Amino acid sequence: MHFDEYDTAGFFDEMFEAEARPRPETTLLAAKLDTLSPAELRARQIAAERALLTRGITFNVYGDAAGTEKIFPFDIIPRVIPAADWRQIDRGLKQRVHALNLFVGDVYGERRIVRDGVVPESILGSASSWLPACVGMKAPKGIYCHVVGTDLVRDRDGQFYVLEDNLRCPSGVSYVLENRQVMKRTFPQVFDKLRVRPVDIYPSKLLETLQHVGPAPSPTVVVLTPGVHNSAYFEHSFLAQQMGVELVEGRDLVVRDGRVNMRTTRGFQRVDVIYRRIDDSFLDPKAFRPDSLLGVPGLMEVYKAGRVALANAPGTGVADDKVVYCWVPKMIEYYLGEAPILPNVPTYRCEDDKERAHVLANIADLVVKAANESGGYGMLVGPQASAAEREEFKRRIESRPREYIAQPMLGLSRVPTIVEDVIEGRHVDLRPYVLYGEDIFVLPGGLTRVALKRGSCVVNSSQGGGSKDTWVLADADSMPAGAAGASQVQSQSQAQSQSQAPAKTNGSSGC
8 A cells, every 4th residue: 555654744744634544635536546556656657757748848947067958847646625725725816916916006106005104115126126117107907917926835734825926927837737638647537526627728818818908909919938948938839829829039029110010921910918928127128138139129118108018017026026025915904905815924034133133043943035036046944054054144144134034944735746666745835827817817726846855845846846736626516527628718819820820930939
């Protein structure tokens, strides 16, 4: 039996209660796994990995001397989230994204939250992601945060906490969709019986979100990528193909007569909405970095005039700053008059003298993070760090206190994971995806990232992490059996692109 020696002590386990007793929502899955021999289980794992390899599920690692393109590790034992838990996540994320959207619009506009003393002016001015060039610019229909990936963790108490917000170019949703396709073939009977909510609606919902903010009826939408060497290029091309829109690079676009146009074999075609997957500073060399070859000269002037929509809006990165994160609960109270549904992880701001003193005195017990880093970089895990590493981070904190925050070492929840020929618990987090268009939509599932190394809590793919499928269960009376396999409805834009859209003139990976 796979779970006879399984250890559930010390952490919240997503599949088991105490003494390896399956939770009600995972009883069927655990029973199925126990019927498989180690060889059968391994065969299914290998088959899933081959399927992902065949489908080209890859990511690029910067600075990897052995080769930039890698297969994203995947484990076939899914994470199961019961309907009641997901209801809280859904409500909490909608509340949080609503408040963050109001915050971004406010701080680049009237700045009421600063004038009223809720968020200090110094915090915004010192944020590296703050863009003075965006002051006074208004996003179409007041929506700045069209696509959000908020990272959640579950601690030992079973409570979900928000670890960080990602409002610029959150990645990973393509893995959610592709993992699901593989998993429906790996455990088809269990999948159907558990009434898992579908995720394949995401591309059509994303297209609806982008079309909603277009400045014209039936707007032309494109996905703007930095190119094939970007770590998330697979996702850029995947989403463009799924939505039936063009994948473009900056060189494919030009500003003419006050509008953004795409070069095609039939001449120029107007572009109304750009789902940009490049950082703010590279968007327009006239407005930001003059050495950028990835963006479109003059793009920001067209955006400012309201003749093109950008998703996400430039400047949203200010809300990704890990120091600004500390004020999100107050933002929710200020803008919405509500208590936060999903709490933040308790956080110490090193810019505060008292809190910095606490961090320096207790650094061996804390996780220290750089305010503007991501992907597991610029981080110190105090309990696992050497004395020399702790001293180095103390020096960094003392020299640049604004750039660091610290949090307690959380006991991230665990999910059973295949390790060679046995099953062991591995720590996970969760990145759900939120779309803000005509309304706010939370995809019922998300990217469960798993730390594949024993004892590690660093789940990022760049740091050796992998992923799992996330099974959100439907309420007993809300979804008929078999609905999880509903096919994606082809979008109007996709049909149009197949019949009459002109082809691009260069090899920039169009659909």
